[in-house]
Amino acid sequence: MLAPALTILLSSFLLFLVQPILAKQILPWFGGSAGVWTVCLVFFQLVLLLGYIYAHWLTRSRVGSRQFALHIALLLISCLTLPIIPGSFWKDAHGTEPALQVLGLLGATVGLPYFLLTSTAPLLQRWLSGLAASASEARSIYRLFALSNLGSLFGLLSYPFAIEPFATVRTQAWVWSCAYVLFVAFSISYAWRRRRVPELRHIDETGGTRSEEAPPSLGRYVYWIGCSALGATLLLAGTNQITQNVASIPLLWIVPLSIYLFSFVICFEGRSGRGWYERRFWVTPAMLATGAMAWALFADQGNLSLYVALPVFTIGLLLGCAVCHGELARSKPSANYLTHFYLSLATGGALGGILVGLVAPQVFDGYWEMPLAVLCLSGLGLWCCSEELGRGPRTSWAANLILAVVAATLILLLLGGLPSALDSYALPWTKIVQGNARWGCAALLLVSALLLQRYRFWRAVGLTALLCCLSFEWSYYHSLATGTEFSARNFYGTLRVTESHYAQRRIRQLIHGVIVHGSQIMNPVQRALPTTYYGESSGIGRTILSEHQTVGPLRIGSIGLGAGTLATYGRPGDLFRVYELNPAVLHIAESQFTYLGDSKARVESVLGDARLSLEHEIAQDAFDRPEQRFDVLSVDAFSGDAIPVHLLTSEAFVTYARVTKPDGVIAFHLSNRYLDLAPVVEQIARHSGFHAVLVADRPRGQDVSASDWVLVTRSTAFLRQPEIAAHSSRIVPRSGLPVWTDQFTNLFQILK
Structure with a gap:
């Protein structure tokens, strides 16, 4: 073998x-x-x-x-x-x-x-x-x-x-x-x-020829396909949830896919090929994890701490996939029907992949596949509990239902998951789940679930998880609907426009996952103020204001649009040309925010990948004359979870230099919690004969955010200007870091 x-x-x-x-x-x-x-x-x-x-x-x-x-x-x-x-x-x-x-x-x-x-x-x-x-x-x-x-x-x-x-x-x-x-x-x-x-021909234990096993029933095929589809759905939906809505950490997608593969190893290996999955050991923890994932979807309006949300979803994904794949392992047929079994698994995997990868972006305006997958997982757990009880003495459905209702009500009271109409009836003692107390309550829930299983109230465990999931996910839907002015989803992700009121001001934000890509004060008097990473004290703000004083009318290029905040710097005679990949972002900037419409500059937009668009325009002789090139080029695409590294290579920099005037400025927005991108840009600039400085802005205002901009230019006169020189600093190179090219990039070398 x-x-x-x-x-x-x-x-x-x-x-x-x-x-x-x-x-x-x-x-x-x-x-x-x-x-x-x-x-x-x-x-x-x-x-x-x-x-x-x-x-x-x-x-x-x-x-x-x-x-x-x-x-x-x-x-x-x-x-x-x-x-x-x-x-x-x-x-x-x-x-x-x-x-x-x-x-x-x-x-x-x-x-x-x-x-x-x-x-x-x-x-x-x-x-x-x-x-x-x-x-x-x-x-x-x-x-x-x-x-x-x-x-x-x-x-x-x-x-x-x-x-x-x-x-x-x-x-x-x-x-x-x-x-x-x-x-x-x-x-x-x-x-x-x-x-x-x-x-x-196989020989049975009596020494005779083994009789043919009856073929699997249609119900068994459906069960195999369903469990496999649910496992694949959990993988893809969990990947979206973890990387888009929990933390925008690069390469975090490796975690859910590794868990998915490892669950197969657990369920099909060990104990002479029987695997390590047994319902009595896996289903109860999986149901508790299912309820925890449903709670984490809405807790703190979906902004649960990374140190709580990440373990909840990773452990929940492991237990959920173990149940799905364990059910497959325990129901596998004889080797005579091996290819039937694998074909059913592949059919379910393809079905789950199509639903999440192709259908969901066209049907949903948000990441709804994760709540639906959690509901289906709780339903599978209830089925497992019910079938397992058929092998011995049963407890009545009525007793299980009463216990489940009481347990779910208590959990919802403790975790604040009651519908808003009933929340006013919650007593003060129900607010004890704070800080370290939540871990004590979690331990109590685990012990209670094990006791219910011990006395054959398994169905109560499954029913409790199902009821909690339904309530938590209703709260999740309500929290997303509240304050959301617009939402859209396509191949490039999910976008939400939210509006909140603070100190008699209406503030509108554009959010992609957990990343804010722009905001605007909607009050007429203040809506021209630049906010978030684009304030006047930021690197890009100081650059544009300085160039306006020394150059006059500007040609400003922007790779990445967001809410269109940079357009507010436009003056009569300026050109603001934006290159945006996602058509939904352009639609939102034009319909939900007023920066583009109110700008005094002439605004032009180009849809598609910025680098490919610039290369196409260069081939069409669009930048042959110096006056056609940009005075300032903003490259703003590196704050999310999927870092477009092809915009941060030496070949890409050649394109940026080609479309920028000899004394122009290329401004890279490199605010990122997990990656130290500034040394990458500094090294590329130095090898290309440019100067690079870092403007690390840490403003105290409520409407502007901390930001890191790297300004790259050949012009030493620009760098000596007081508003630039006084607020910029040298970038410390990273030893051993090679120049990034289209053929070689490595995010691990620049992790913070």
């Missing part, structure tokens, strides 16, 4: 290694949006389904030994598609839905190799089961499924820690392609040897 096990391990390693390699290659072509990663996952889930269909057909069809020859032929043909480097024509193929473009690009670049990689695990397991001498030995083949997920986990984690820091993007693609050729050699070798060996 060693040769096929190694082949499966290598195939699964390459499966998850190719995902970040390709995603990094194509991210610059789609604006560095986090939606690229989500659509990549959808593509890989769909191809996984096709690979499992192929494995099922190949082993079930009447082609006999010809199945080996067919598979070998496809493996050889797939080598003709290498290396996995996307064609340059995809770079300029914009104009349709970005998600469809990503799917087409991936299909043309890595479709056939990935298809064959996905088919390897079920195909080789089915071939191995035909050589098993007994039914128990055949069922142990499922342990290779855990091995394949372990290989996928190694592939995923190896990229950011062992591959990305040491190899360029092109080198990564070539090395992966060479490793794929090695995989093809292993697969052909095993298939060629396996074709000569006849299948064995």
Whole structure:
């Protein structure tokens, strides 16, 4: 079994290694949006389904030994598609839905190799089961499924820690392609040897030939597909929730995907292939975690502390995926129906991926898939509790329901989750869940749940979780609806416009996840005031005001629009030209804020990736004459979770310098809680013959925010101006930091 096990391990390693390699290659072509990663996952889930269909057909069809020859032929043909480097024509193929473009690009670049990689695990397991001498030995083949997920986990984690820091993007693609050729050699070798060996008939314990197991029922297929779909939905919805609404920490997406893969290993490996999942140990903690995730969605208006929200969602995701995949493991059929089982898993995974990655952005105006997934998980837990009780003495539904109502009411009182109409009836003692007291209450809930399970009131645990989820998620919906003036969602994420009243002022904010991308005081007298990171004391504010005094009418370019705050600096005769990736942002800036409409400058907007747009304009001779170039170019795209690194490379800087006047200023907005981006810009500027200084603004006003702007210019006269020199500082280089290029970037080297 060693040769096929190694082949499966290598195939699964390459499966998850190719995902970040390709995603990094194509991210610059789609604006560095986090939606690229989500659509990549959808593509890989769909191809996984096709690979499992192929494995099922190949082993079930009447082609006999010809199945080996067919598979070998496809493996050889797939080598003709290498290396996995996307064609340059995809770079300029914009104009349709970005998600469809990503799917087409991936299909043309890595479709056939990935298809064959996905088919390897079920195909080789089915071939191995035909050589098993007994039914128990055949069922142990499922342990290779855990091995394949372990290989996928190694592939995923190896990229950011062992591959990305040491190899360029092109080198990564070539090395992966060479490793794929090695995989093809292993697969052909095993298939060629396996074709000569006849299948064995399994012998049962009495020494007779084992009778055929009855085929799985339609209900069992539906259950497999449903559990798999829920697990995939939890993965993608949990990734969106953690990276968009909890913390905008780069590379945080690795955590939920690692948890998802690890849950398969837990459930399909250990105890001689039976896995470590047992309902009596996993379902109760999973139900408690489900209620905790529902509470975390609305607690503190969705702004729960990172140190509480991140553990709640990561632990909840682990327990939730363990229940989904544990239910799959405990209901797996005999090896005779192995490909049926894997095909159902792939169907559910593709269904969950399509719902979250493709359908949800078109149907919902917010991240509603996470609340729905939590509700479905509580329903699955209730089903598990009810079915488990069918194996022994039961407690009545009425008793379970009464206990659940009492427990849910108490929990909602303690956590402030009662509907607002009933909140006024809450007594003062219900506010005890503060600070360290919340951990005591959590321990009490856990003990109470275990006692209910001990006395066979399992259904009360499931019902309590379901009732709490319904109430918490109603509160979540109410908290989002309150104060939200407008919301929109598309391929690039979810945007909300909120309005609040403070000190007789109406303040409107544009929010993407947990990041504020602009705000405006809506009172007529004050609505022209620049706010947040763009105040007059900020680096960009000082630059524009200084240039107005020395240059006169300005040509101002802005990569990134936000609420359009910079337009308020416009004066008669100025040009304000903005490059914005997301069409929803432009619509919101024009309809929900007044900066663009009130600006005294002439405002122009260009939709699409800023770098590609500038390169296209350069090719059209739009910046040939110095007077056509920008006096000030603002690059403002680095405060969110998905850092568009293609806008921060030496090649990108060449483009910025080409569209800026010789004595112009390129201003990089680098306010970021987790990344130290200033040394990256300083090094690129120094290697290009420019000067770079940091303006770290820490204002005391309520309407302006702390900001870090790096000003890059050739003009020493500009840097000597008092309003710049007095508030700027030298950037300390980072030792060992290489110059970022399109072929090499590494976020780990600049983590704060």
